[in-house]
Every structure is written in structure tokens, then in C-alpha cells.
Amino acid sequence: MNVRRIDDYTYIVDKEEGMNVPGIVYSSEELFKSIDDGSLRQVINVAKLPGIVKASYAMPDIHLGYGFPIGGVAAFDANSGIISPGGVGYDINCGVALVSTGIKFEEFKPKVREVTDDLFNEVPSGLTSRKGLKVSSSDLNEILRSGLKWAYEHDLATREDMDHTEDGGSIENTGNNVSKAAQQRGISQIGTLGAGNHFLEVQRVSQIFDNETAKKFGIEMDEVTVMVHTGSRGLGHQVATDYIRMLRESDYAIKTSDPELISVPAESVLGEKYLDAMRSAANFAFVNRQIAIHRIREVFEKHFDARPRLVYSLAHNIAKEELHMVDGERMKLIVHRKGATRAFPAGKASPPFEDTGHPVLIPGSMGTASYVLVGLPDNLEKSFGTTCHGSGRVLSRNQAVKKYAGIVEKELEQRNVYARPATKHVLYEEAPESYKNVDDVVDAVYGARLAKPVVKMIPISVVKG
């Protein structure tokens, strides 16, 4: 492959045989060295898919994914292009929510353990976590169809929560294309965290880079915030499994040299069915995060005279129909963001964020800082209005366990982070050293002028699946 560095934060993967567009990787020189050839190969494979426009993009937190790289962005002509489950990921609408509690660190400090233990109990975690909100199957169907509208009607979300959720937490779909098996897996998991890199973290605002925007986002210096990272649990995973199988068995799916990189025309029967099911799973994930938010709010209201507010809840694994300018023409596209965050800038963002741009929530690795960013004006042209989603792995889970078993808990203690993991194992898998440095990733997306830092938070305590 032929890769050229064209400026401090932009690398071009030149078009080769079969590529419809070039690859573009936004990264610093230092971070680029940690990108493996396999994930760059995935950027190239995606560039070969039918109907892709402009470029196959990657963010500085890129790493190997199923078919498509994690940290990848690819947009396809909505009429003549494809949709691919691998371009969304198994965890459909995996995403992040941030709650600002209005409580200052000094007031919170004496209650760190007490409050964190309550959060651990109220937001079930771990691989199976089947202790979610009890709902009927007709409720589940309504959740798939209407997302947060269901939560609002059941007093589990406020109007403000909906306004502060990507797409209002409600993406239109029929709710009819999610298998019974997927529904069965999901029905007991609403409001649960899951496992792996999913977490709930209590944080302290340690730095404000942009006073005006921070104020509009409702975040103050030294305030306690709570960040939640979770997705569509077993339901989304089963939807992905179901449709990848159906695509494999279909005679019109588009197969490539990589069996994981399978896609179908977006306008085909199977393409439309997957998109519909993906939207159902996305609504499920919005409700899953909302129930966690609701319970976080209840815990803080119990311990403090507090009125916690949702800053934002967003998806970083999703495909969306959007209008973008391509070669001076307005085009309807299906934008796949896999481990990448929508970050429309001021003037282009949906209400109530027209003046600021959508908030972007960037969790660091366990025990390290997290950021709130906001999109910069040129990013629509550069990445379909997209920025990074986190740190990005550098060590596999197995490698991390081998290297850091038994020492992560001490490390967290030294950093003064109180940890409540569901199992010790997950703590080792998620050793901070197995991820890229989040500060470097944020520097790179700022350097590439995709997004700028608004606020930095440091961890106080963490609940891990």
C-alpha cells in the first residue's frame, strides 16, 4: 500500500486496483506508528465497496474491527450504494452519555464509596446482566419502534433528556424486523451496562478549554459528572448476527476477499430490512442508556440536594441517512460511523445545539481522563462531520490480561480511583496501558481540525462490567 503524509495530521492511502476512492487517515505522526497494517488494509477494503463517496476515512483511534475498522467512517450513495452490518459493528448504537450533577467535588468527596456502591447496585453490570428494567413484550416492541418516546411516556425520560439525545433518541422504523431471539435477549437487559469496555464512571471536571461552550453545555469547573458507556447489549448483537447470516445466504449480497466485509445494496429488500432492524436496535440502545441515566439521577437525588442534567447521549456505532455536499452536489448518503462520533459544527447541528455544535463525548481508558469536544466548521468537508470516539486498543484483551493481571487494582488505587468491577478479569482486560493515550487522540483530532476540546474530566470512581 502507498501511504503519504500530506500535512501534520493527514495521511492519504493512494488509490490502488479496485479502490473507488482513496483512504484518508487523520492521525499524528506518533499515533500513526501504532496503527497496524491490518486496520489500514480494512480502510482499503472499504474503499472498494460500491457507491462509496469521497474517501474511506479513519480517525486516530483506528484499530482492527469486524470487516470495517473501528474508528472508520464511510459514506455511500443512498440510491446506488451499499449498507453493511460490519460498518456499524456488533454493538449497534454503542455510545456514551454524560450527566452533569451540579455537585462540586468537595461536597461529593466524603461520599465517593457510598454513592459508587449505590450506582453499582442500581445499574447492573457484567456479561449476562439480566437484572434490567422489567418490561412486557408489547413495551419492548414500542421501545424498538419509538425509542425515548416510550421512556418519556413512562416517566423515565424528560423532554430535556430527549432534546439532549442524538436524534431525540427516536429513529423512525417499523420495529418488525428484529427476530424473536434478539427480543428475548434484550428484554431483561434494559438499563444494564454489559461487559468489556463498557462502564459507568464518576468524574471531576479538571479543565475548561472553551468557557462559552462549556457553559452552554451546562458544565462547570470542579463539578462532578457521570459518564456511561453502553450499547444495545444482546439485542443488538443478535440483530447483527441474524443479518450477517442472512447476507451470507443471500445471492445478491456483495462479497469481498474478506468474508467479514459483506454488504448489500441499501435499496434491496435485505438492505432495507437490515437498516430497519438496525434502527430498532439503535432505539433500544438509546432507552438502555436512558434508564441508566434515570437511575444515576435517582442515586444523586437521594444523596444530595441535586438536579442532575443530561449533557448528551450519543451513538458511536451507527449508519445514518444524511445529506452532504459531494463535488458541489447535495447528496443523500448512508454514513457508516463505526467507533466514530457525529460532530456537526455550529450552524449545522440540530436544536438545541445550533449555536454550539453537537457535544462529542470522548472517554479515555480506565483511570485516565475523558473529554467533551465540539465539532469544527470544516469537518463536514473533511469527514462528513465526524470525529474520534475514544482511545482505541493497542493490546488485545488476552495480551492485556497476561501483562497486567494483579496490578491494575493497585494502579487504580495509586491514581485514587475507586473501582467496582463485576469481575477482576475485566479490570485486567481493560488495563489503561492496553489503550492509546486519549490526550494524544484528542490532540490529533484537534490538529486535524475535526473537533476542539471543550472540557476535560478526571476519574473519581468506576463501575465496570
Next chain:
DNA sequence: ATGTCC
């Protein structure tokens, strides 16, 4: 990521 392999 995931009832970590129907």
C-alpha cells in the same frame, strides 16, 4: 462487543 462456541 457477546447467554465469551448450538
